[in-house]
Amino acid sequence: MVSRRTFLGGLVGSVLAPSIAGANGDRDRDIEPEFLTDWLRAGRIPAMVDRLPTHPRIVNMKNMGREPGVYGGTVRTIIGSAKDIRYMTVNGYSRLVGYDTRLQLQPDIVMGFTSENDTVFTFHLREGHRWSDGAPFTADDFRYWWEDVILDKALTPGGGALELRPHGDLPRFEMLDPLTVRYSWDKPNPNFMPALAGPLPLVIYGPGHYLKQFHKKYQDDFRLSALMKENRVKKWADLHIKMSRASRPENPELPTLDPWLNTTAPPADQFVFVRNPFFHRIDENGLQLPYVDRFVLNVSSSSIIAAKAGAGESDLQSTGVDFNDYTFLKDAEKRFPVKVNLWKQIRGSRVALLPNLNCADEVWRDLFRDVRFRRGLSLAVDRHEINMVAFYGLGKASADTVLPESPLYKSEYADAFINHDPDEANRLFDELGLSKRDSDGIRFLPDGRRAEITVETAGESTLDTDVLELVRDHWRQVGLALYVRTSQRDVFRNRAMGGTIMMSIWFGIDNGVATADMVPNQLAPTFDDQLQWPLWGMHYLSAGQEGAAPDLPEAKQLVDLLNQWGLTARFEEREAIWHQMLSLYTQQVFSIGLINSTLQPILHSAKLQNVPDRALYGFDPTCFLGIYMPDTFWFKEA
CATH class of the missing domain: 3.10.105.10 (Dipeptide-binding Protein; Domain 3)
Incomplete structure (x- = not known):
């Protein structure tokens, strides 16, 4: 007997989510973040109704016990080194499928998925979904990663991630139509979905339209050599890997599906992430998430992150602080408009x-x-x-x-x-x-x-x-x-x-x-x-x-x-x-x-709303702040 599990995302009282206009009326088509005004005037991006998926993921704040927010504001945070910009990918928590706060899997980037006996997995993409540069996000992005990355021995000499070949062999990949892909194994692969939902998710897709310029199959040797020299690598495979690395978003040109995208190339002492105008989530009022416009990550020594956060230099800080900093951070509430919450750490032992x-x-x-x-x-x-x-x-x-x-x-x-x-x-x-x-x-x-x-x-x-x-x-x-x-x-x-x-x-x-x-x-x-x-x-x-x-x-x-x-x-x-x-x-x-069951301080601006008072905190599977959706945090006086 075949066990078949089907999950559809962004559903609001019907089998398929209504379009943004259907959910909120024509007047809401014009709800735009002020941050994007210049981009809209310059024609860099289309209006919201034309840049969102036909069926965006609708996040109902009231059902989550939160308040719908407003656009605007900049969140300052402190990191211990430039490589810690990776926390933006973890906290942003945009995944094909992800965990909710009850640690149950749900569709996110995908519209829905079907699992048959944990051997056949079918993913249905959202019509009209786009990368951060406006290019369509389709099944071809999965095909590119499968045929031109995973099966390319120069790029994947080890044969692919273990999560893709738990019993030795890679799955069969099928592109059923422009919005549907399927992965099939002969034996169950129960770790496939959790691997897609993790803090460092299994990568099975990429922006092929952008990455082809760094691939030997699609780029002429002269141009490829020039790009290798420009990026200081000796092999074309190293170039492709460097330019495609999404888990540590060091390449500002790399299109993303995350809520915020990096605008700063390393080395730098400060990294600025701005809102992704094509992000696929909206709230019940038709406002496109994220609410917050920008994240500014200031690089500092790890040893003084707590001191800087307690001196009012951070609007949201969970990494770089520990329980032994709690008394000092709590005292900062008397001097600065900040609040310190205590979440429970999920590690088996602190x-x-x-x-x-x-x-x-x-x-x-x-x-x-x-x-x-x-x-x-x-x-x-x-x-x-x-x-x-x-x-x-x-x-x-x-x-x-x-x-x-x-x-x-x-x-x-x-x-x-x-x-x-x-x-x-x-x-x-x-x-x-x-x-x-x-x-x-x-x-x-x-x-x-x-x-x-x-x-x-x-x-x-x-x-x-x-x-x-x-x-x-x-x-x-x-x-x-x-x-x-x-x-x-x-x-x-x-x-x-x-x-x-x-x-x-x-x-x-x-x-x-x-x-x-x-x-x-x-x-x-x-x-x-x-x-x-x-x-x-x-x-x-x-x-x-x-x-x-x-x-x-x-x-x-x-x-x-x-x-x-x-x-x-x-x-x-x-x-x-x-x-x-x-x-x-x-x-x-x-x-x-x-x-x-030890406690983790979470410092945040007193004006930053929707940050839970109590929650679970850890890397895997809660993705630090990720499952609590920082794209739903907002400034009360933005």
Whole structure:
């Protein structure tokens, strides 16, 4: 029996959304942002009724518990480096399909889609939808990316993203008509839709009309060579990649479907994003989103973002500030017209200790791979003290697992080996043969060395070092010495993959609000930046070409379960696999979670409306501010 799911977007009481004129009357055809007046006069863009899709996505503010807004205003925000303009793509959250605030998938850029047994996916585009430069957005943009990017070995030498070939082979692509495309696999691909909705979405389309000038198939060699020289690249493929990168919008000429488009080429100390006149969303009154005209991103040192935000230099700040900045930011409300909200972070653990199971030191590697040692490390930590000292008692002691907001949550996962029980920790360490100690009470390793654990950090948060000071005391009570080493993030990552890091402190799993329809890859070795098993993750990521295959039975089992999840189209089976993986991951203590459900300050101008007082905050799947639609934020006195 075929399971068929059909989703249509922008619906208002009928099978297809009415046109903007039908929804609001002819008089509303002339509602235009003042920001675009000069563009309209100069004939750079057509009137709104002619530049919107025939059936735009209608976002009903009142149904969302928000107030319809007005046009205008500039949002100032601060970023830590030029590459952080990527946050605009994450927060803008324009996706083929995206999550709503209940983390259910819904059409966004597309008019609708159909899924058959998670093997055949059909997308229906919006008639009249255009790129930011006014060119039509059609099925040909999917065809270009499929035939001329994914299938081009110079541009995609690895054979395509793993989300497109979960079982080894790419799908069949069909362009059914100018507004309909289809992707078909022989086996289910349940991660396809979540991959399209993520913070760094799977790319399956691009503005072919613009990108062809950088493609060897469409451009003459003389002109291509000139463009390569102009953009300082040696290969045409590198040129195309550089000019087409949408996730970090450094190319102001690249057409986009996002709510705001970049107007500043790097290097720069300030980046200006302006409204996309062809954006596909409107409110119930016929006003085209976004409400806000401009975002100005000022580049600063990461270490002083909180200070600058608290000095009134930001109208909207979520990145670069942390909970330990909350008191200072809250105090700024007395001096500046700003407001600070607290959202709940969705990570499985705000800070987690990650023993490197791929550590090059054989003695430590053997200990880290023994579940008794990992459990002992966890039981020796006094999480109540950490919560009170570092989080003012506002967090929750927990293993590194999903939060109560996830339908997959079980207390047995959160409570796994988190009680402060130094007696049981001592018993486990003695059982491992580590019973001998020196005059300072520090245990000896099997090879006679002192049991000295170096925990490494990227040094990007004083919170990490504050927590490690507490853990140092906890572990000393059970005969382990802890030392801290700080290095830059790139060096930190390279050392982890080289096996020279024994243990690190980092975040726990990204997605603590997962549903059974989201891929459980964070619980298995799948990425080279998973600091507890980077070589095993690299092996999975490279399809066995690099790294090393897991040789720990429980880690292998997690990979097997992940593969089973990827082969089923039945929700009940996916849910059961998730629970097996969550149980195994927490019982094995592959990451030592400490505190979760911590709070994230969100500073915003007191005049900026529709910013939720409370919400969930994280990278994946909530996309920082993304699922709360910053294009619906507006200034009360714009």
